[in-house]
Amino acid sequence: MEDFVQLTNITKVYQMGEVEIRAVDGIDFSIKKGEFVVIVGPSGAGKTTVLNILGGMDTATTGKIIVDGADITRYNERQLTGYRRNEIGFVFQFYNLVPNLTAKENVELALQICKDPLDARTVLEDVGLGDRLDNFPAQLSGGEQQRVSIARALAKNPKLLLCDEPTGALDYNTGKSILKLLQDMCREKGMTVIVITHNSALAPMADRLIRIKNGKVSGMETNAYPVSIDEIEW
């Protein structure tokens, strides 16, 4: 199968005064379509930076990223926005829901700008919030909020679902159910999902596991038989 996503020698350098910080220092990897990818690494390894660059929220200092055949590193600001708008779904560690909008409205917020959206209600039902449509974020638990966040990302029907520590702020069981949801979405809808976590216990559930350390890929392995999250304990 063709590489759906391909990163070639990506670096990201921050100039902090006289000190040069290389957050990402030459990362290469590629991902196939429909894979559930887990990127693990310790804090500060540069995994979020990579995700941001991949998601079009940040630009790489050097290197090349091909997503579905398009070189996004050559995109300008506006093209990047369009890329985020139509091809990327984001799930944040802190959900980042708009507090003044209900669950459904938060999903709709994303839908109204993309080309080929799914129905908000269906998606919310899919993520198991069929009965909490009209609740405001403050009225939802953390897990539920994250589900709304996932629904918002999914409803855009993106090519790529990027999740940055989706369970970071959640308790164990909730986190697990969120991961389950993500895995299910990947399996059922054939969506390419990239999850960042510092928890290497999640490694078995991934189709592809990428380890990052000090801004470099320290290892990448594919898992022919990923296990369901239900079977993983940590």
Next chain:
Amino acid sequence: MGKKALRKEFFMEIRTSLGRFLSIFFIVAIGVAFFSGIRATEPDMRFSGDAYFDEKRMADLQIISTLGLTEEDIHALEELDGVEKVEYGYSVDALCQAKDSSQAVHVMSILPTMNVLTVEEGRLPGKENECVVDVDYLESGGFSIGDKICLTSGKEDEITDTLTTDTFTIVGAVSSPCYIGFHRGSTTIGTGSIAGFVCVPEESFRTEVYTELYLSVKEAAGLTEFTDAYTDRIEEVKKQIKEIQKEREEARTRGVREEAQEKITDAKQELADARGEAEEELAKAERELTDGRKKLEDGKGQIETSSAQLEQAKARLLSGEEELYRQAGQANAQGRQLNQKIEEYNRQVEEYNRQSQLLESQRTLLEEQSAALERQREQIAQEQAKLEEQSVQLAQWETQLVQERSALDAAIQQWSTLKAQYDILASGNPVDPDTLALLHKMAEELAFGEQQIAAGEEALAASRKQWEEAQAALTAGQNQMAAAWQQLEAGQAQIETARIELDAGEQQLKTAAGQLSQAPAQFEQAEKQLSGAQTQLDAAQAEITKGWQQSREGESELLSARREIAEKEKELSDGEKEYARAKAEADAKIADGEKELEDAETKVREIESAKWYLRDRDDFPEHAGYGENADRMRAIGKVFPVLFFLVAALISLTTMTRMVEEQRTQIGTLKALGYERRAIAGKYLGYACVATLTGSIAGVLFGEKVFPFVIITAYGIMYEHIPNVVIPYNIQYAFMASAAALICTLLATFFSCSRELREQAAELMRPPAPRQGKRIFLERMGFFWNRLSFTWKATLRNLIRYKKRFFMTIFGIGGCMALLLVGFGLKDSIFDIGLLQYHELQLYDGNLILNEDATEAERTEACEKLAADARVERTSETLLKQVTIGCGDTKGDVYLNVPKEAEPFFRFVVHRDRITKEVYSLEEDGVILTEKMAKKLGVAAGDSIYIQDEEKGELEVVVSAVCENYMQHYLYMTSSLYEKIYGKTPEYQSVYFMMKEGRETEQEEVGEEILREKGALSISYTSDIETQLNDMLVSLNIVMVVLVISAGMLAFVVLYNLNNINITERKRELATLKVLGFYPGEVAQYVYRENMILTVLGALAGILLGKFLHQFVIVTVEIDSAMFGRNIDFSSFVYGFLITVAFSVFVNGVMYFKLKKINMVESLKSVE
């Protein structure tokens, strides 16, 4: 903050969040600057005024007395505790001829040290006839230094009763601390208002007593005028003065009365003296009369004796005269005889002379004849000789004739011979040519000879004839000669006879002459005798004439004596009559004098007690106004700065709250580390404290200098003679503003800190719970809500959710809008009044004031001249005078306006309701009062008010309508109502006039012409008043400009700050949107939609707020004599709104860049 690390962190905090620090700093600085600046303006105005008045040593109090003031008054006042110094002065109001009109001026003496005049030009007067003039009046009156001004009193008495001269030379232009503005006060002469003041040396006044006293109050100079401290101090001293006032008034009254009484006593004495004198004189007259009578009787007796004597003398004269006549007759007869004789003698002499003459002439004639005879004799002899000669000649001629006869006979002979020859020859029939020629020649000679002989014969015949004639003539002559001889002999004989006769005549004459020569001697003797007689007669005649003359003289003397007697008698009786009359008169006079004295005595008893008028500085024109302006500033200072301050406080509050919230995690950390609450809160409180304090100090330093300076300078337009601008720092306001700012921010910080600090450390480390999302009430209105697009729903919900922001933004924008509206509205209201007043309500172009001192006819003439002018459209006469009206205890001064005829008047003055524009007409049963005064008195249509009249007391009238009016206060009533309540016909002394369309510019020419009339006093033009009004309002406008600019600045800061906070607060949300793929424009729209709605809502709220604020400000800044417009023009709403929106758009434009700068990565990293 004893901890070093924490302290360091504190300074680091300031350095890293310099933006926030500065935003608090500036907002506090602006708020404090405005608050303390505007507030300080009020005291600064007072200080400035006070500095000026102190510098000019303006008197604190002035005492004017109705009966004047004396040296004793000065002493009494000087002894008072509170009085530092007393100076006296004189003053009088006079009319001064300026340009074409005469205007009232206040003439006052220059005080030694107080009320120092500022010499603007020229110098102070040195001499009695020099003066300095009000610098404003110098200009308005058209004078220049070196001109002379002439003053008249404007009353019955002469100005020279008060002043030593009525003409003064202007030597300088001055300003006086007594007159700080445009007004110069009012008077009872001229138009009633004083146009300017004139200062003269004290010596120019004649008046004995001082007109006024000026006092300076101890310790008052140290106090600020227009403050309670000063007023209290003055009141204190006033009280002291009032304590002695009564006594002094009485003393003065007594003085005046005593003086009068003294005069009366003198008068009494005089009267008594006069009475004695009169009686004496009368007695003397009586004596004289009696004497006269006696003398008259004597005179009469004398006349009788003289008369008798005269008669005797006359008789004697008559007899003497008769005798004289007789003698004169004799003398005359003798004279006549002599005359006859003389005449005879004369005749004889004449005859003799004639004879003698005749004889003489005969002798002469005879001699002549004799001579002529002799001459004839000679002549005849000559002729005889001539005849002799002729006879000789004739004889000769006869001889000649004979000769000629013989010659001729010879010639005949010859011819005959020749003839014979010829005949011989001819008879031979000669054929010989010679012979023939000879023959022929002989024939010719013969013919010729024949002819000659004929001629000779003829001539001889003629001569013979002539000779014969001469012979005849000679003979005649000889005959004549003989006759002449004969005659001559006869003549000779005659002459001889005549000569003998003559000799005889001569002899006779000689005898007559001898006789005649004896006569003259006889005559002489006779004449001598006669003349002697005549002389005697003449002497007698002369004597008699003299006698007669004497008699006549005696008679005329007698007559004149009689006449004299008669005259004397008449005189005497006249004298008696006169005596009687004089006596009566004297009695009457004495009675009158006594009566007068009595009257005078009652008058003295009635002399009104002297009254002191105690005036302080507020009683000078516009002084109180200056204080009021300061009060007005205070009123403004109470509203505007508070508004500013409130906004500033809110801003710093939000900023600090935001700061605390942002640093939630840090607080949690510190707390977790074990720092006590106080230390943690201390950091934020300290931060707020430092920012606020520094901001306050900067604000005070700036605001308390700049705002008062700008505003006081602006007011300088109205009070151009106060050059002082004193702007000290007002610690009070500085402290007040700073403390308020500090308390606001510290409290805000404290509350947000304590809220955070109350939570557990762990809780603080976690991100804050999302804000409670809530449905808004609009959602319940399904029909409306469902129709909204999703974005609108989100916007609306956002708006309503962030209530604090919502209200603050509305407040900020509303405030901005309101302030703009106030600014524009004030402009409308203030500049409207000129327009409304002089273009909609008072439509006349000018007002002619008639001269009340002129005669009725002169006034009428002036009126008629004005009405007849071709450039004038129409005129209307009216009565215009100032009266005091009241309702209950409230009173006010208004102009009573009584039009002569209603018809033209309503074309000059429109009475209408301000709101409904309903036009009222002047009715018989009520008066129309202008709005501002009606409001002041608290009356409406239908209520009654009273007019105060000096004579009639309070006159009650019913207000029939209240009309729109902006300048001054008027009370309109019909002439019949006036007559009814005043009981007299109104004296119209004012004429409104209107120029013809298009000829308004010529009004001044018309005015000049009219003012030449005696009946015209002065003229005022509406356009001048309007200009003056607008000038005055400009200063207020400047204050407003300051306010509006500040408002704009504030609005900008507020909007910027709020937007900034909004964006910062919602950074995450916006970053999420960005991540979701919203284009920058869409993100901005998301924010702007809210902002625009807020702007519009804020502007609407601002309109509401602005209207109220405008109303408040208008009422506050309004001057007493004017009502400012209450309306804000529609365009002002539009402008205000557009400017507000423009502000908002501008701020949002700036925000766009801030939005763009939101970093998705940074904002999504973690929740802070």
